[in-house]
Amino acid sequence: MLTSDCLGINEEGHLTIGGVDTLYLAEKYGTPLYVMSEDKIREIAKSYLGSIKKNYNGNGVPIYASKAFCCKEICRIIDSEGLDMDSVSAGEIYTAIKAGVDPKKLHFHGNNKTYGELEYAIENGVGDIIADNFEDIIRVNEIGEKLSKVVDITLRIKPGIDVHTHEFIRTGQIDSKFGFALENGEAEKAAQMASQLKNINLNGVHCHIGSQIFDAEPFVFASEVMLGFIKLIKDKFGIEIKNLNLGGGFGIKYLESDPFLKYEVYMESVSKAIHNKCAEYGLNIPKIFIEPGRSVIGEAGITLYTVGNVKEIENVRNYISVDGGMGDNPRYALYQAEYTCVIANRMNDKADYKATIAGKYCESGDLIQENVSIVKPEAGEILAVLSTGAYNYSMASNYNRNVRPACVMIKEGQDRLIIRRETFEDLIKNDI
Ligand code: LLP
Numbered sequence: 001m002l003t004s005d006c007l008g009i010n011e012e013g014h015l016t017i018g019g020v021d022t023l024y025l026a027e028k029y030g031t032p033l034y035v036m037s038e039d040k041i042r043e044i045a046k047s048y049l050g051s052i053k054k055n056y057n058g059n060g061v062p063i064y065a066s067k068a069f070c071c072k073e074i075c076r077i078i079d080s081e082g083l084d085m086d087s088v089s090a091g092e093i094y095t096a097i098k099a100g101v102d103p104k105k106l107h108f109h110g111n112n113k114t115y116g117e118l119e120y121a122i123e124n125g126v127g128d129i130i131a132d133n134f135e136d137i138i139r140v141n142e143i144g145e146k147l148s149k150v151v152d153i154t155l156r157i158k159p160g161i162d163v164h165t166h167e168f169i170r171t172g173q174i175d176s177k178f179g180f181a182l183e184n185g186e187a188e189k190a191a192q193m194a195s196q197l198k199n200i201n202l203n204g205v206h207c208h209i210g211s212q213i214f215d216a217e218p219f220v221f222a223s224e225v226m227l228g229f230i231k232l233i234k235d236k237f238g239i240e241i242k243n244l245n246l247g248g249g250f251g252i253k254y255l256e257s258d259p260f261l262k263y264e265v266y267m268e269s270v271s272k273a274i275h276n277k278c279a280e281y282g283l284n285i286p287k288i289f290i291e292p293g294r295s296v297i298g299e300a301g302i303t304l305y306t307v308g309n310v311k312e313i314e315n316v317r318n319y320i321s322v323d324g325g326m327g328d329n330p331r332y333a334l335y336q337a338e339y340t341c342v343i344a345n346r347m348n349d350k351a352d353y354k355a356t357i358a359g360k361y362c363e364s365g366d367l368i369q370e371n372v373s374i375v376k377p378e379a380g381e382i383l384a385v386l387s388t389g390a391y392n393y394s395m396a397s398n399y400n401r402n403v404r405p406a407c408v409m410i411k412e413g414q415d416r417l418i419i420r421r422e423t424f425e426d427l428i429k430n431d432i
Contacts, residue, residue: 001351003253003340003386004299006037015302015344015384018410022304022344025415026382029406031306032324034393034419036069038077038411040300045081048292051264055271056288063107065248065293066092068390073409073418074297075099084127086291090117093126103127107154107245107289111177119143122151128243130154130206132179137193137200144199153194154204154245155180157187159225163210163218163249178208187229188236195237202239204289205229208247211294214259216266220273222246227277230286245289246270252298254338254387263295294390301389303329303405304344307377308360317371318355322383325359326366327402329385329392333365341368343375344382351375357383361400393419401427 002008008016015022018037025035048062063084066075070087075096078085084105087093096106104127110117111132118136121129122143131137131153144151156179180187194202209222223246230241250263271288278285305322312318331337341357343349353376359366368385377383396404403422408415 001256001340001342001347003256003258004037004040006040006300007302007386009347013346013348015342015347017302019413020410020415022302022384023382025408026304026306026344028415029408029417030421031304031382032322032328032405033304034301034328034388034405034407035304035415036074036297036301036389036407036409036418038300038409041074041077041297042081044296044300045078045083047263048290048296049082051267052288052290055267056285059285060288060290063245063289063291064296065291066096067394068293069297069301069392069394070095071393071407071419072099075101078296079105083296084289086293087126090120093121093124097124107291109156111179115139115143122147122149128152128154128204130156130245131190131194132156134190134193137190137197141197141199150199150201152201152203154206154243155187155190155194155202156206156208157182157226157229159207159209159222161209161218161222161225163213179206182225182229188232191233191237191239195233195239202233202241204243204245204286205233205241206245206247206289208291209249211249212251213249214251216269219246219249219266220269223270223273224277227274227281227283230283231281234283240284242286243289244274244286245291248291248293248295250292250295252295252387252390255340296390298390299387301387301392303385303388303392305383305385307343307379307381307383309379310355310377318353319358320355320374320377320383321358321360322368323360324402324405325361325368326363326397327359327361327399328396328405329368329388330395330397331391332367332369333363339369339388340386341372341374342384342386343377344384346375346377346381349375357385361402363399398422398427403427 052060064078065086103125106126107128158179180190326333356370357368406421407419409418
């Protein structure tokens with residue numbers, strides 16, 4: 001039933017996270033409430049770093065994709081572990097800088113970075129701009145010239161890999177708004193353009209083949225395709241690409257039955273492929289970057305809700321309504337994403353009640369999960385949704401003018417607030 005080893009059940013039959021009773025947390029901070037385990041985040045960050053050390057002699061860096069969960073304290077934690085960070089907006093860059101992250105460690109992504117965002121990033125010394133399209137290349141060169149800087153860029157490439165995951169989160173194939181395609185010569189043209197411009201240094205190539213992937217094979221294939229492209233750039237333009245960024249996308253457990261991808265297996269198979277291909281092509285091993293978001297933070301988080309009512313519609317279905325919903329977790333409404341839902345104060349009771357977990361938003365599609373087996377709750381009991389650390393807070397909204405929940409971090413058995421619950425005043429602060 002539990003999806004992460006940072007979760008447990010105590011003597012009272014209550015769900016715990018990082019050893020802390022979730023009932024105590026719900027009482028102290030109110031619900032809905034995001035709760036994260038710092039120990040878990042640090043453990044995963046360390047394992048990625050260790051893996052780079054082992055498989056590439058330390059010639060590489062894991063980059064945390066901050067879109068999964070971006071706030072100052074998470075940036076500080078990730079930074080203190082020595083990971084770089086991927087930002088996809090000036091807002092994410094701003095947050096990281098305000099948290100004290102060295103801008104050199106930021107990698108700026110996006111399929112439509114505005115001129116203003118590029119200027120902001122380059123002026124602030126962001127270390128790596130990932131060029132997604134020809135305009136990016138032209139604009140970066142122009143801004144570099146204006147600021148008398150030579151800007152390091154990485155080209156985002158579509159390696160043309162079709163990964164079987166939800167269509168909305170598939171970004172690797174040719175029909176994608178992200179990056180330059182290899183098949184139609186676009187990628188080569190981009191490399192040629194970048195190699196000719198004075199205020200650009202073509203430093204790296206990047207690909208990201210999708211998200212929530214459990215197989216190592218597509219990553220191996222992608223790395224081989226990318227090395228083929230690095231060889232082409234060397235042969236045609238005489239540039240030896242220094243950085244190879246293989247993106248993120250490693251799957252996590254939302255359900256107990258989900259497969260468990262050992263990142264180590266992935267890292268080893270990819271490393272082997274890279275070493276072999278480099279030898280075959282006569283290339284130096286590039287510096288390797290990986291860009292995990294979900295797998296760094298997803299299993300480290302849960303959301304706590306209070307049950308408001310249970311509606312039994314005979315011969316149709318039972319609805320359990322909670323005090324949050326699509327405003328704090330839009331992933332079921334968007335992707336029919338699967339989650340494990342439990343009644344946190346009765347973890348040892350039988351989960352034999354079939355129900356749909358509904359939110360409080362004025363929308364029929366505002367569901368957290370449909371037709372799950374759960375302990376039959378009473379109004380006032382605490383319902384927990386597991387593995388909500390990634391893409392929940394970061395995708396939250398104020399729909400229906402609900403305030404966004406608070407977030408609490410657990411470290412070595414101690415809880416602390418890292419994001420305050422919004423107030424009504426926050427809701428109207430920009431209204432004129
Ligand atoms: N790098 C790039 C360039 C990306 O576009 C992404 C995710 C990542 C890294 C991190 O991927 P991860 O390791 O987290 O799978 N909102 C969706 C996920 C969108 C992912 C977008 N890009 C969801 O809730 O499932």
